[in-house]
């Protein structure tokens with residue numbers, strides 16, 4: 403049996419950092435939602451017991467134990483003493499090191515898929531707990547949909563999805579290290595977004611409110627180091643996006659747009675000077691993961 407699983411990217415509609423913890427991680431409070439830009443993961447059982455093989459055509463994706471999907475399979479094999487090997491084929495559509503949780507989503511899709519392939523019967527919550535051992539964003543990616551994430555990002559509370567809209571994404575040709583961004587964050591100087599107000603705006607399906615409340619404390623760190631990210635933000639605003647924000651630690655910038663014609667204008671305008679531009683829908687609900 404071969405299994406094919408969708409691994410969607412996420413954006414952070416609101417990202418606040420509360421304090422630095424003694425374990426080196428930062429305590430966060432975020433609203434995350436999945437978008438219809440997705441990698442495709444295929445799981446193929448192998449007869450050899452101890453083999454996890456990563457197959458990917460993308461030269462930026464490691465094909466060894468550094469790959470988060472590999473780590474997911476290894477964790478499942480070890481935790482449940484599975485004696486079957488697996489090949490994991492990854493077709494990348496999500497840009498790498500972009501702030502869109504591409505690797506985390508591949509790991510989460512691998513966990514969901516192996517749960518089926520090896521008939522483990524684990525709940526979403528149990529899979530998310532395993533995922534948190536791989537990376538902070540993996541737990542959310544196991545759930546998908548829309549959620550508030552707290553702790554270091556691994557405590558997930560699902561919430562309703564925002565009203566449907568377009569999401570235009572633009573990634574400048576730079577890769578950003580998440581660890582560096584957190585390290586350079588100066589918490590005493592940041593302007594904190596109102597995460598609770600964002601949750602309320604989503605609950606009452608208030609699109610204008612959502613647009614007004616988007617915010618990300620990590621933005622300033624990345625913008626300072628990479629002026630091209632600030633330039634993309636300005637252009638996206640100028641072309642008419644309803645709200646513009648950097649996702650996660652960056653460098654991808656996203657714009658929320660309600661109307662089709664405006665989406666076309668923003669998309670075409672950005673394509674003029676940025677190679678990686680995407681126009682997708684919010685996925686919102688949890689259902690469309692497979």
Ligand SMILES: C[C@](O)(CO)[C@H](O)COP(=O)(O)OP(=O)(O)OC[C@H]1O[C@@H](n2ccc(N)nc2=O)[C@H](O)[C@@H]1O
Pocket residue numbers: 414417426427428429430432501503506536537538539540553554555580581584650651
């Ligand atoms: C920026 C976000 O993508 C927003 O969703 C996440 O907070 C980052 O999630 P991630 O990439 O899965 O992060 P991890 O792989 O767990 O951690 C990478 C590095 O980022 C820093 N890190 C990450 C999460 C967190 N809450 N505090 C941190 O300080 C740590 O230095 C860590 O070594």
Ligand SMILES: Nc1ncnc2c1ncn2[C@@H]1O[C@H](COP(=O)(O)OP(=O)(O)OP(=O)(O)O)[C@@H](O)[C@H]1O
Pocket residue numbers: 462463464468469470471492497498499500501502503504505506508509539580650651652
């Ligand atoms: N399956 C994978 N796909 C892409 N990159 C991977 C994968 N597994 C490991 N990596 C490594 O992880 C690094 C970060 O890539 P990724 O695309 O996950 O970043 P990101 O979108 O910024 O993540 P986040 O938003 O969770 O911080 C890459 O440089 C790559 O070497």
